[in-house]
Amino acid sequence: MSNRESVCFLPEMETVVLPLDVEIKEEELEIGANIILTSVRPSWNSKEILFKVFTDGITNKLIGCSIKENPSDVVLVRVYGKNSDLLIDREAEKENFKLLHKAGFAPRLYATFKNGLAYEFVPGNVINVDTVKAPTIYPLIASMMAKIHTVHRDMNASPCLWYKIEKQLKLIPSVYTSKNKQLIFEETFPNGIEFLWKEFVLLKSILSKENSPIVFCHNDLLLANIIHQGNKITFIDYEYASCNYQAYDIGNHFAEFSGVTEMDYSLFPGEDFQRSWLRIYLEEYYNITSPSRVVSEEDVSTLYQQVNRFVLASHLYWATWALVQGQHSSIDFDFIRYGAERMKEYEIRKRKVL
Known part of the structure:
Protein backbone atom coordinates (compact mmCIF):
# COMPACT_ATOMS: atom_id res chain seq x y z
CA MET A 1 0.00 0.00 0.00
CA VAL A 122 -28.78 4.88 14.33
CA PRO A 123 -32.45 5.75 14.99
CA GLY A 124 -33.97 8.79 13.33
CA ASN A 125 -35.12 10.11 9.99
CA VAL A 126 -33.05 9.92 6.84
CA ILE A 127 -32.54 13.35 5.30
CA ASN A 128 -34.27 13.94 1.95
CA VAL A 129 -34.30 16.64 -0.73
CA ASP A 130 -36.77 18.70 1.30
CA THR A 131 -35.40 18.38 4.82
CA VAL A 132 -31.78 19.00 3.80
CA LYS A 133 -32.70 22.67 3.33
CA ALA A 134 -35.01 22.96 6.35
CA PRO A 135 -34.04 25.94 8.59
CA THR A 136 -34.02 23.70 11.68
CA ILE A 137 -31.88 21.00 10.07
CA TYR A 138 -29.24 22.40 7.72
CA PRO A 139 -27.46 24.34 10.51
CA LEU A 140 -27.08 21.03 12.39
CA ILE A 141 -25.56 19.43 9.29
CA ALA A 142 -23.15 22.32 8.77
CA SER A 143 -22.05 22.22 12.41
CA MET A 144 -21.59 18.46 12.37
CA MET A 145 -19.46 18.59 9.26
CA ALA A 146 -17.23 21.19 10.93
CA LYS A 147 -16.83 18.90 13.94
CA ILE A 148 -15.96 15.92 11.76
CA HIS A 149 -13.38 18.05 9.96
CA THR A 150 -11.53 18.63 13.22
CA VAL A 151 -11.51 15.04 14.49
CA HIS A 152 -8.17 14.01 13.04
CA ARG A 153 -5.90 16.93 12.27
CA ASP A 154 -2.64 16.22 10.45
CA MET A 155 -0.88 19.21 8.95
CA ASN A 156 1.26 16.89 6.78
CA ALA A 157 -1.65 14.91 5.34
CA SER A 158 -2.13 14.63 1.59
CA PRO A 159 -5.59 14.84 0.01
CA CYS A 160 -6.91 11.50 -1.21
CA LEU A 161 -8.85 13.11 -4.07
CA TRP A 162 -6.33 13.02 -6.90
CA TYR A 163 -4.94 9.61 -6.03
CA LYS A 164 -8.42 8.10 -5.97
CA ILE A 165 -9.65 9.68 -9.20
CA GLU A 166 -6.49 8.59 -10.99
CA LYS A 167 -6.89 5.07 -9.60
CA GLN A 168 -10.48 4.94 -10.81
CA LEU A 169 -9.53 6.21 -14.25
CA LYS A 170 -7.04 3.37 -14.57
CA LEU A 171 -9.70 0.84 -13.53
CA ILE A 172 -12.25 1.88 -16.15
CA PRO A 173 -12.34 -1.00 -18.64
CA SER A 174 -11.18 -0.39 -22.20
CA VAL A 175 -14.15 -2.52 -23.25
CA TYR A 176 -17.04 -3.60 -20.99
CA THR A 177 -17.61 -7.35 -20.80
CA SER A 178 -21.32 -6.70 -21.26
CA LYS A 179 -22.07 -5.70 -24.87
CA ASN A 180 -25.08 -3.70 -23.72
CA LYS A 181 -22.98 -1.73 -21.23
CA GLN A 182 -20.35 -1.09 -23.89
CA LEU A 183 -23.02 0.32 -26.18
CA ILE A 184 -24.32 2.56 -23.39
CA PHE A 185 -20.77 3.76 -22.68
CA GLU A 186 -20.14 4.59 -26.34
CA GLU A 187 -23.48 6.41 -26.50
CA THR A 188 -23.02 8.45 -23.32
CA PHE A 189 -19.25 9.00 -23.49
CA PRO A 190 -18.63 9.64 -27.22
CA ASN A 191 -15.15 11.07 -26.48
CA GLY A 192 -14.18 8.02 -24.44
CA ILE A 193 -11.93 7.83 -21.41
CA GLU A 194 -9.47 10.33 -22.92
CA PHE A 195 -11.93 13.13 -22.18
CA LEU A 196 -12.03 12.15 -18.49
CA TRP A 197 -8.23 12.06 -18.26
CA LYS A 198 -8.05 15.53 -19.82
CA GLU A 199 -10.51 16.95 -17.28
CA PHE A 200 -8.64 15.25 -14.43
CA VAL A 201 -5.36 16.94 -15.42
CA LEU A 202 -7.12 20.30 -15.79
CA LEU A 203 -8.93 20.12 -12.45
CA LYS A 204 -5.87 18.98 -10.55
CA SER A 205 -3.80 21.87 -11.93
CA ILE A 206 -6.45 24.43 -10.93
CA LEU A 207 -7.89 23.12 -7.67
CA SER A 208 -4.54 22.20 -6.13
CA LYS A 209 -3.85 25.95 -5.99
CA GLU A 210 -7.04 26.81 -4.10
CA ASN A 211 -5.38 26.49 -0.66
CA SER A 212 -8.34 24.63 0.79
CA PRO A 213 -7.35 23.09 4.16
CA ILE A 214 -6.71 19.34 4.27
CA VAL A 215 -9.04 17.88 6.90
CA PHE A 216 -10.59 14.55 7.85
CA CYS A 217 -13.54 14.26 5.45
CA HIS A 218 -16.54 11.97 5.14
CA ASN A 219 -16.34 12.23 1.33
CA ASP A 220 -19.77 10.69 0.72
CA LEU A 221 -22.38 12.90 2.36
CA LEU A 222 -25.29 12.01 0.16
CA LEU A 223 -28.63 12.58 1.84
CA ALA A 224 -29.15 8.93 2.78
CA ASN A 225 -25.97 9.07 4.87
CA ILE A 226 -27.36 11.76 7.18
CA ILE A 227 -29.71 10.82 10.04
CA HIS A 228 -31.73 13.41 11.97
CA GLN A 229 -33.29 12.89 15.38
CA GLY A 230 -34.38 15.84 17.52
CA ASN A 231 -31.50 18.31 17.62
CA LYS A 232 -28.93 15.70 16.67
CA ILE A 233 -27.38 14.86 13.32
CA THR A 234 -25.38 11.69 12.68
CA PHE A 235 -23.33 10.93 9.59
CA ILE A 236 -23.21 7.23 8.71
CA ASP A 237 -21.15 5.03 6.34
CA TYR A 238 -17.45 5.88 6.49
CA GLU A 239 -16.06 3.72 3.70
CA TYR A 240 -14.90 6.72 1.66
CA ALA A 241 -13.68 8.79 4.63
CA SER A 242 -10.11 10.03 4.47
CA CYS A 243 -8.10 13.23 4.56
CA ASN A 244 -9.17 15.53 1.77
CA TYR A 245 -9.87 19.12 0.85
CA GLN A 246 -12.33 20.87 3.15
CA ALA A 247 -14.05 22.48 0.17
CA TYR A 248 -14.44 19.12 -1.56
CA ASP A 249 -16.42 17.56 1.28
CA ILE A 250 -18.78 20.54 1.39
CA GLY A 251 -19.10 20.77 -2.39
CA ASN A 252 -19.77 17.06 -2.64
CA HIS A 253 -22.57 17.40 -0.07
CA PHE A 254 -24.14 20.28 -2.03
CA ALA A 255 -23.99 18.21 -5.23
CA GLU A 256 -25.91 15.45 -3.45
CA PHE A 257 -28.89 17.77 -2.87
CA SER A 258 -29.99 16.58 -6.30
CA GLY A 259 -30.51 12.96 -5.22
CA VAL A 260 -29.06 9.72 -6.59
CA THR A 261 -31.58 7.51 -8.37
CA GLU A 262 -33.58 10.38 -9.87
CA MET A 263 -31.22 13.34 -10.06
CA ASP A 264 -32.69 16.83 -10.27
CA TYR A 265 -29.89 19.39 -10.49
CA SER A 266 -32.34 22.26 -10.13
CA LEU A 267 -32.19 21.35 -6.42
CA PHE A 268 -28.54 22.40 -6.18
CA PRO A 269 -28.44 25.09 -3.44
CA GLY A 270 -28.35 28.72 -4.51
CA GLU A 271 -25.85 31.33 -3.38
CA ASP A 272 -27.88 32.73 -0.47
CA PHE A 273 -28.44 29.30 1.04
CA GLN A 274 -24.83 28.32 0.52
CA ARG A 275 -23.51 31.46 2.19
CA SER A 276 -25.74 30.94 5.21
CA TRP A 277 -24.66 27.28 5.42
CA LEU A 278 -20.98 28.17 5.04
CA ARG A 279 -21.10 30.87 7.72
CA ILE A 280 -22.57 28.39 10.22
CA TYR A 281 -19.93 25.86 9.22
CA LEU A 282 -17.07 28.35 9.64
CA GLU A 283 -18.36 29.57 13.00
CA GLU A 284 -18.26 26.00 14.32
CA TYR A 285 -14.96 25.18 12.61
CA TYR A 286 -13.21 28.27 13.98
CA ASN A 287 -14.79 27.78 17.40
CA ILE A 288 -12.86 24.51 17.58
CA THR A 289 -9.65 25.38 15.72
CA SER A 290 -9.24 29.15 16.35
CA PRO A 291 -11.63 30.25 19.13
CA SER A 292 -10.65 33.92 18.94
CA ARG A 293 -11.25 34.19 15.21
CA VAL A 294 -14.39 35.94 13.97
CA VAL A 295 -15.91 34.80 10.68
CA SER A 296 -15.72 37.60 8.12
CA GLU A 297 -17.63 38.08 4.89
CA GLU A 298 -14.34 37.53 3.08
CA ASP A 299 -13.98 34.13 4.79
CA VAL A 300 -17.42 33.13 3.57
CA SER A 301 -16.77 34.40 0.03
CA THR A 302 -13.46 32.57 -0.22
CA LEU A 303 -14.98 29.30 0.92
CA TYR A 304 -17.97 29.82 -1.37
CA GLN A 305 -15.70 30.11 -4.40
CA GLN A 306 -13.63 27.10 -3.36
CA VAL A 307 -16.66 24.93 -2.70
CA ASN A 308 -18.27 25.64 -6.05
CA ARG A 309 -15.07 24.82 -7.89
CA PHE A 310 -14.63 21.59 -5.95
CA VAL A 311 -18.16 20.56 -6.93
CA LEU A 312 -16.53 19.81 -10.30
CA ALA A 313 -14.16 17.38 -8.61
CA SER A 314 -17.13 15.70 -6.96
CA HIS A 315 -18.79 15.12 -10.33
CA LEU A 316 -15.58 13.78 -11.86
CA TYR A 317 -14.92 11.52 -8.88
CA TRP A 318 -18.34 9.89 -8.89
CA ALA A 319 -18.45 9.65 -12.68
CA THR A 320 -15.19 7.67 -12.77
CA TRP A 321 -16.35 5.64 -9.76
CA ALA A 322 -19.58 4.79 -11.56
CA LEU A 323 -17.78 3.65 -14.70
CA VAL A 324 -15.72 1.21 -12.65
CA GLN A 325 -18.81 0.02 -10.79
CA GLY A 326 -20.53 -0.52 -14.11
CA GLN A 327 -18.05 -3.27 -14.86
CA HIS A 328 -17.84 -4.95 -11.45
CA SER A 329 -20.95 -4.31 -9.31
CA SER A 330 -23.74 -6.88 -9.02
CA ILE A 331 -26.21 -4.25 -7.80
CA ASP A 332 -29.10 -3.47 -10.16
CA PHE A 333 -28.28 0.15 -10.99
CA ASP A 334 -27.41 1.87 -14.27
CA PHE A 335 -23.96 3.05 -13.20
CA ILE A 336 -22.80 4.11 -16.65
CA ARG A 337 -25.75 6.43 -17.28
CA TYR A 338 -25.33 7.77 -13.73
CA GLY A 339 -21.71 8.61 -14.55
CA ALA A 340 -22.81 10.29 -17.76
CA GLU A 341 -25.34 12.44 -15.88
CA ARG A 342 -22.63 13.54 -13.44
CA MET A 343 -20.37 14.58 -16.33
CA LYS A 344 -23.21 16.38 -18.07
CA GLU A 345 -23.71 18.49 -14.95
CA TYR A 346 -19.93 18.85 -14.67
CA GLU A 347 -19.84 20.56 -18.08
CA ILE A 348 -22.67 22.92 -17.15
CA ARG A 349 -21.06 23.96 -13.87
CA LYS A 350 -17.58 24.17 -15.34
CA ARG A 351 -18.71 27.00 -17.61
CA LYS A 352 -19.92 28.89 -14.53
CA VAL A 353 -17.00 28.51 -12.12
CA LEU A 354 -13.80 28.14 -14.17
Whole structure:
Protein backbone atom coordinates (compact mmCIF):
# COMPACT_ATOMS: atom_id res chain seq x y z
CA MET A 1 0.00 0.00 0.00
CA SER A 2 1.42 3.38 -0.97
CA ASN A 3 2.24 6.05 1.57
CA ARG A 4 -0.16 8.39 -0.16
CA GLU A 5 -3.03 5.98 0.34
CA SER A 6 -2.22 5.28 3.98
CA VAL A 7 -1.30 8.80 5.10
CA CYS A 8 -4.64 9.18 6.85
CA PHE A 9 -4.69 5.82 8.60
CA LEU A 10 -5.79 6.35 12.16
CA PRO A 11 -4.39 4.89 15.40
CA GLU A 12 -5.80 1.88 17.21
CA MET A 13 -8.89 2.76 19.21
CA GLU A 14 -10.06 1.37 22.56
CA THR A 15 -13.37 -0.01 21.23
CA VAL A 16 -13.38 -3.81 21.20
CA VAL A 17 -14.44 -5.16 17.81
CA LEU A 18 -14.93 -8.88 17.21
CA PRO A 19 -12.96 -10.22 14.21
CA LEU A 20 -15.01 -13.06 12.71
CA ASP A 21 -13.73 -15.59 10.18
CA VAL A 22 -16.98 -15.53 8.20
CA GLU A 23 -17.89 -14.71 4.61
CA ILE A 24 -21.50 -13.94 3.66
CA LYS A 25 -22.95 -14.55 0.22
CA GLU A 26 -24.93 -11.62 -1.19
CA GLU A 27 -27.85 -13.90 -2.01
CA GLU A 28 -27.91 -15.39 1.52
CA LEU A 29 -28.07 -12.28 3.71
CA GLU A 30 -30.34 -13.72 6.42
CA ILE A 31 -28.33 -16.93 6.75
CA GLY A 32 -25.08 -14.98 6.98
CA ALA A 33 -26.50 -12.41 9.40
CA ASN A 34 -27.63 -15.24 11.69
CA ILE A 35 -24.07 -16.52 11.85
CA ILE A 36 -22.77 -13.06 12.76
CA LEU A 37 -25.45 -12.63 15.44
CA THR A 38 -24.36 -15.79 17.28
CA SER A 39 -21.27 -13.78 18.26
CA VAL A 40 -22.66 -10.24 18.37
CA ARG A 41 -25.97 -11.10 20.10
CA PRO A 42 -25.47 -14.63 21.54
CA SER A 43 -28.57 -14.34 23.77
CA TRP A 44 -30.92 -13.89 20.81
CA ASN A 45 -33.04 -16.87 19.76
CA SER A 46 -32.39 -17.37 16.05
CA LYS A 47 -36.03 -18.34 15.50
CA GLU A 48 -37.23 -14.98 16.82
CA ILE A 49 -34.96 -12.69 14.84
CA LEU A 50 -36.65 -10.22 12.51
CA PHE A 51 -34.85 -9.14 9.34
CA LYS A 52 -35.24 -6.10 7.12
CA VAL A 53 -33.26 -5.75 3.91
CA PHE A 54 -32.41 -2.16 2.93
CA THR A 55 -32.39 -1.58 -0.82
CA ASP A 56 -31.32 2.07 -1.18
CA GLY A 57 -27.55 1.56 -1.32
CA ILE A 58 -25.64 1.28 -4.61
CA THR A 59 -22.34 -0.02 -3.19
CA ASN A 60 -23.18 -2.67 -0.56
CA LYS A 61 -25.92 -5.02 0.68
CA LEU A 62 -27.44 -4.12 4.07
CA ILE A 63 -29.74 -6.02 6.42
CA GLY A 64 -31.17 -4.95 9.78
CA CYS A 65 -31.63 -7.51 12.57
CA SER A 66 -33.74 -7.25 15.75
CA ILE A 67 -36.06 -9.21 18.06
CA LYS A 68 -39.63 -8.41 19.16
CA GLU A 69 -38.69 -8.21 22.85
CA ASN A 70 -36.29 -5.32 22.24
CA PRO A 71 -37.05 -3.67 18.87
CA SER A 72 -34.81 -0.68 19.61
CA ASP A 73 -31.70 -2.88 19.64
CA VAL A 74 -31.03 -3.22 15.93
CA VAL A 75 -27.84 -4.69 14.52
CA LEU A 76 -26.95 -3.76 10.96
CA VAL A 77 -24.98 -6.27 8.92
CA ARG A 78 -23.39 -4.82 5.80
CA VAL A 79 -21.95 -7.05 3.09
CA TYR A 80 -19.47 -5.34 0.81
CA GLY A 81 -20.44 -5.04 -2.82
CA LYS A 82 -18.72 -7.31 -5.31
CA ASN A 83 -15.18 -6.07 -6.06
CA SER A 84 -15.83 -2.85 -4.10
CA ASP A 85 -12.42 -3.32 -2.47
CA LEU A 86 -10.98 -2.15 -5.78
CA LEU A 87 -12.17 1.34 -4.83
CA ILE A 88 -12.40 1.25 -1.03
CA ASP A 89 -9.74 0.73 1.63
CA ARG A 90 -11.62 -1.51 4.06
CA GLU A 91 -8.97 -1.42 6.79
CA ALA A 92 -9.04 2.37 6.83
CA GLU A 93 -12.83 2.24 6.99
CA LYS A 94 -12.72 0.15 10.17
CA GLU A 95 -10.30 2.54 11.85
CA ASN A 96 -12.36 5.56 10.78
CA PHE A 97 -15.46 3.90 12.24
CA LYS A 98 -13.77 3.34 15.60
CA LEU A 99 -12.25 6.83 15.68
CA LEU A 100 -15.56 8.57 15.03
CA HIS A 101 -17.34 6.38 17.58
CA LYS A 102 -14.79 7.31 20.23
CA ALA A 103 -15.31 10.99 19.36
CA GLY A 104 -19.05 10.53 19.86
CA PHE A 105 -19.97 11.01 16.20
CA ALA A 106 -20.63 7.44 15.04
CA PRO A 107 -22.45 4.30 16.17
CA ARG A 108 -20.52 1.37 17.64
CA LEU A 109 -18.79 -1.14 15.40
CA TYR A 110 -19.56 -4.61 16.79
CA ALA A 111 -17.70 -6.94 14.47
CA THR A 112 -15.83 -7.29 11.23
CA PHE A 113 -15.92 -10.31 8.96
CA LYS A 114 -14.25 -11.25 5.69
CA ASN A 115 -16.56 -9.25 3.48
CA GLY A 116 -18.38 -6.86 5.76
CA LEU A 117 -19.20 -5.20 9.08
CA ALA A 118 -21.79 -5.47 11.86
CA TYR A 119 -22.62 -2.26 13.69
CA GLU A 120 -25.15 -0.32 15.74
CA PHE A 121 -28.28 1.10 14.12
CA VAL A 122 -28.78 4.88 14.33
CA PRO A 123 -32.45 5.75 14.99
CA GLY A 124 -33.97 8.79 13.33
CA ASN A 125 -35.12 10.11 9.99
CA VAL A 126 -33.05 9.92 6.84
CA ILE A 127 -32.54 13.35 5.30
CA ASN A 128 -34.27 13.94 1.95
CA VAL A 129 -34.30 16.64 -0.73
CA ASP A 130 -36.77 18.70 1.30
CA THR A 131 -35.40 18.38 4.82
CA VAL A 132 -31.78 19.00 3.80
CA LYS A 133 -32.70 22.67 3.33
CA ALA A 134 -35.01 22.96 6.35
CA PRO A 135 -34.04 25.94 8.59
CA THR A 136 -34.02 23.70 11.68
CA ILE A 137 -31.88 21.00 10.07
CA TYR A 138 -29.24 22.40 7.72
CA PRO A 139 -27.46 24.34 10.51
CA LEU A 140 -27.08 21.03 12.39
CA ILE A 141 -25.56 19.43 9.29
CA ALA A 142 -23.15 22.32 8.77
CA SER A 143 -22.05 22.22 12.41
CA MET A 144 -21.59 18.46 12.37
CA MET A 145 -19.46 18.59 9.26
CA ALA A 146 -17.23 21.19 10.93
CA LYS A 147 -16.83 18.90 13.94
CA ILE A 148 -15.96 15.92 11.76
CA HIS A 149 -13.38 18.05 9.96
CA THR A 150 -11.53 18.63 13.22
CA VAL A 151 -11.51 15.04 14.49
CA HIS A 152 -8.17 14.01 13.04
CA ARG A 153 -5.90 16.93 12.27
CA ASP A 154 -2.64 16.22 10.45
CA MET A 155 -0.88 19.21 8.95
CA ASN A 156 1.26 16.89 6.78
CA ALA A 157 -1.65 14.91 5.34
CA SER A 158 -2.13 14.63 1.59
CA PRO A 159 -5.59 14.84 0.01
CA CYS A 160 -6.91 11.50 -1.21
CA LEU A 161 -8.85 13.11 -4.07
CA TRP A 162 -6.33 13.02 -6.90
CA TYR A 163 -4.94 9.61 -6.03
CA LYS A 164 -8.42 8.10 -5.97
CA ILE A 165 -9.65 9.68 -9.20
CA GLU A 166 -6.49 8.59 -10.99
CA LYS A 167 -6.89 5.07 -9.60
CA GLN A 168 -10.48 4.94 -10.81
CA LEU A 169 -9.53 6.21 -14.25
CA LYS A 170 -7.04 3.37 -14.57
CA LEU A 171 -9.70 0.84 -13.53
CA ILE A 172 -12.25 1.88 -16.15
CA PRO A 173 -12.34 -1.00 -18.64
CA SER A 174 -11.18 -0.39 -22.20
CA VAL A 175 -14.15 -2.52 -23.25
CA TYR A 176 -17.04 -3.60 -20.99
CA THR A 177 -17.61 -7.35 -20.80
CA SER A 178 -21.32 -6.70 -21.26
CA LYS A 179 -22.07 -5.70 -24.87
CA ASN A 180 -25.08 -3.70 -23.72
CA LYS A 181 -22.98 -1.73 -21.23
CA GLN A 182 -20.35 -1.09 -23.89
CA LEU A 183 -23.02 0.32 -26.18
CA ILE A 184 -24.32 2.56 -23.39
CA PHE A 185 -20.77 3.76 -22.68
CA GLU A 186 -20.14 4.59 -26.34
CA GLU A 187 -23.48 6.41 -26.50
CA THR A 188 -23.02 8.45 -23.32
CA PHE A 189 -19.25 9.00 -23.49
CA PRO A 190 -18.63 9.64 -27.22
CA ASN A 191 -15.15 11.07 -26.48
CA GLY A 192 -14.18 8.02 -24.44
CA ILE A 193 -11.93 7.83 -21.41
CA GLU A 194 -9.47 10.33 -22.92
CA PHE A 195 -11.93 13.13 -22.18
CA LEU A 196 -12.03 12.15 -18.49
CA TRP A 197 -8.23 12.06 -18.26
CA LYS A 198 -8.05 15.53 -19.82
CA GLU A 199 -10.51 16.95 -17.28
CA PHE A 200 -8.64 15.25 -14.43
CA VAL A 201 -5.36 16.94 -15.42
CA LEU A 202 -7.12 20.30 -15.79
CA LEU A 203 -8.93 20.12 -12.45
CA LYS A 204 -5.87 18.98 -10.55
CA SER A 205 -3.80 21.87 -11.93
CA ILE A 206 -6.45 24.43 -10.93
CA LEU A 207 -7.89 23.12 -7.67
CA SER A 208 -4.54 22.20 -6.13
CA LYS A 209 -3.85 25.95 -5.99
CA GLU A 210 -7.04 26.81 -4.10
CA ASN A 211 -5.38 26.49 -0.66
CA SER A 212 -8.34 24.63 0.79
CA PRO A 213 -7.35 23.09 4.16
CA ILE A 214 -6.71 19.34 4.27
CA VAL A 215 -9.04 17.88 6.90
CA PHE A 216 -10.59 14.55 7.85
CA CYS A 217 -13.54 14.26 5.45
CA HIS A 218 -16.54 11.97 5.14
CA ASN A 219 -16.34 12.23 1.33
CA ASP A 220 -19.77 10.69 0.72
CA LEU A 221 -22.38 12.90 2.36
CA LEU A 222 -25.29 12.01 0.16
CA LEU A 223 -28.63 12.58 1.84
CA ALA A 224 -29.15 8.93 2.78
CA ASN A 225 -25.97 9.07 4.87
CA ILE A 226 -27.36 11.76 7.18
CA ILE A 227 -29.71 10.82 10.04
CA HIS A 228 -31.73 13.41 11.97
CA GLN A 229 -33.29 12.89 15.38
CA GLY A 230 -34.38 15.84 17.52
CA ASN A 231 -31.50 18.31 17.62
CA LYS A 232 -28.93 15.70 16.67
CA ILE A 233 -27.38 14.86 13.32
CA THR A 234 -25.38 11.69 12.68
CA PHE A 235 -23.33 10.93 9.59
CA ILE A 236 -23.21 7.23 8.71
CA ASP A 237 -21.15 5.03 6.34
CA TYR A 238 -17.45 5.88 6.49
CA GLU A 239 -16.06 3.72 3.70
CA TYR A 240 -14.90 6.72 1.66
CA ALA A 241 -13.68 8.79 4.63
CA SER A 242 -10.11 10.03 4.47
CA CYS A 243 -8.10 13.23 4.56
CA ASN A 244 -9.17 15.53 1.77
CA TYR A 245 -9.87 19.12 0.85
CA GLN A 246 -12.33 20.87 3.15
CA ALA A 247 -14.05 22.48 0.17
CA TYR A 248 -14.44 19.12 -1.56
CA ASP A 249 -16.42 17.56 1.28
CA ILE A 250 -18.78 20.54 1.39
CA GLY A 251 -19.10 20.77 -2.39
CA ASN A 252 -19.77 17.06 -2.64
CA HIS A 253 -22.57 17.40 -0.07
CA PHE A 254 -24.14 20.28 -2.03
CA ALA A 255 -23.99 18.21 -5.23
CA GLU A 256 -25.91 15.45 -3.45
CA PHE A 257 -28.89 17.77 -2.87
CA SER A 258 -29.99 16.58 -6.30
CA GLY A 259 -30.51 12.96 -5.22
CA VAL A 260 -29.06 9.72 -6.59
CA THR A 261 -31.58 7.51 -8.37
CA GLU A 262 -33.58 10.38 -9.87
CA MET A 263 -31.22 13.34 -10.06
CA ASP A 264 -32.69 16.83 -10.27
CA TYR A 265 -29.89 19.39 -10.49
CA SER A 266 -32.34 22.26 -10.13
CA LEU A 267 -32.19 21.35 -6.42
CA PHE A 268 -28.54 22.40 -6.18
CA PRO A 269 -28.44 25.09 -3.44
CA GLY A 270 -28.35 28.72 -4.51
CA GLU A 271 -25.85 31.33 -3.38
CA ASP A 272 -27.88 32.73 -0.47
CA PHE A 273 -28.44 29.30 1.04
CA GLN A 274 -24.83 28.32 0.52
CA ARG A 275 -23.51 31.46 2.19
CA SER A 276 -25.74 30.94 5.21
CA TRP A 277 -24.66 27.28 5.42
CA LEU A 278 -20.98 28.17 5.04
CA ARG A 279 -21.10 30.87 7.72
CA ILE A 280 -22.57 28.39 10.22
CA TYR A 281 -19.93 25.86 9.22
CA LEU A 282 -17.07 28.35 9.64
CA GLU A 283 -18.36 29.57 13.00
CA GLU A 284 -18.26 26.00 14.32
CA TYR A 285 -14.96 25.18 12.61
CA TYR A 286 -13.21 28.27 13.98
CA ASN A 287 -14.79 27.78 17.40
CA ILE A 288 -12.86 24.51 17.58
CA THR A 289 -9.65 25.38 15.72
CA SER A 290 -9.24 29.15 16.35
CA PRO A 291 -11.63 30.25 19.13
CA SER A 292 -10.65 33.92 18.94
CA ARG A 293 -11.25 34.19 15.21
CA VAL A 294 -14.39 35.94 13.97
CA VAL A 295 -15.91 34.80 10.68
CA SER A 296 -15.72 37.60 8.12
CA GLU A 297 -17.63 38.08 4.89
CA GLU A 298 -14.34 37.53 3.08
CA ASP A 299 -13.98 34.13 4.79
CA VAL A 300 -17.42 33.13 3.57
CA SER A 301 -16.77 34.40 0.03
CA THR A 302 -13.46 32.57 -0.22
CA LEU A 303 -14.98 29.30 0.92
CA TYR A 304 -17.97 29.82 -1.37
CA GLN A 305 -15.70 30.11 -4.40
CA GLN A 306 -13.63 27.10 -3.36
CA VAL A 307 -16.66 24.93 -2.70
CA ASN A 308 -18.27 25.64 -6.05
CA ARG A 309 -15.07 24.82 -7.89
CA PHE A 310 -14.63 21.59 -5.95
CA VAL A 311 -18.16 20.56 -6.93
CA LEU A 312 -16.53 19.81 -10.30
CA ALA A 313 -14.16 17.38 -8.61
CA SER A 314 -17.13 15.70 -6.96
CA HIS A 315 -18.79 15.12 -10.33
CA LEU A 316 -15.58 13.78 -11.86
CA TYR A 317 -14.92 11.52 -8.88
CA TRP A 318 -18.34 9.89 -8.89
CA ALA A 319 -18.45 9.65 -12.68
CA THR A 320 -15.19 7.67 -12.77
CA TRP A 321 -16.35 5.64 -9.76
CA ALA A 322 -19.58 4.79 -11.56
CA LEU A 323 -17.78 3.65 -14.70
CA VAL A 324 -15.72 1.21 -12.65
CA GLN A 325 -18.81 0.02 -10.79
CA GLY A 326 -20.53 -0.52 -14.11
CA GLN A 327 -18.05 -3.27 -14.86
CA HIS A 328 -17.84 -4.95 -11.45
CA SER A 329 -20.95 -4.31 -9.31
CA SER A 330 -23.74 -6.88 -9.02
CA ILE A 331 -26.21 -4.25 -7.80
CA ASP A 332 -29.10 -3.47 -10.16
CA PHE A 333 -28.28 0.15 -10.99
CA ASP A 334 -27.41 1.87 -14.27
CA PHE A 335 -23.96 3.05 -13.20
CA ILE A 336 -22.80 4.11 -16.65
CA ARG A 337 -25.75 6.43 -17.28
CA TYR A 338 -25.33 7.77 -13.73
CA GLY A 339 -21.71 8.61 -14.55
CA ALA A 340 -22.81 10.29 -17.76
CA GLU A 341 -25.34 12.44 -15.88
CA ARG A 342 -22.63 13.54 -13.44
CA MET A 343 -20.37 14.58 -16.33
CA LYS A 344 -23.21 16.38 -18.07
CA GLU A 345 -23.71 18.49 -14.95
CA TYR A 346 -19.93 18.85 -14.67
CA GLU A 347 -19.84 20.56 -18.08
CA ILE A 348 -22.67 22.92 -17.15
CA ARG A 349 -21.06 23.96 -13.87
CA LYS A 350 -17.58 24.17 -15.34
CA ARG A 351 -18.71 27.00 -17.61
CA LYS A 352 -19.92 28.89 -14.53
CA VAL A 353 -17.00 28.51 -12.12
CA LEU A 354 -13.80 28.14 -14.17
